Amino acid sequence: MTNRIALVLGVFIIGFVMVDMLLFGTEHVVFLGKKLADLIDWLAFWR
Helix, strand or coil: CCCHHHHHHHHHHHHHHHHHHHHCCHHHHHHHHHHHHHHHHHHHCCC
16 A cells, blocks of 8 residues: 555545534444444454
């Protein structure tokens, strides 16, 4: 992955999170953050 692709992907992800926060509030972001933490813990088990 080149730096340009990583930068564009990061901008898109941040943009989508900002739009989600503006339209639907922050509850979704908290839920997804908790699920992401669970996924990271689960993946760390396999390493």
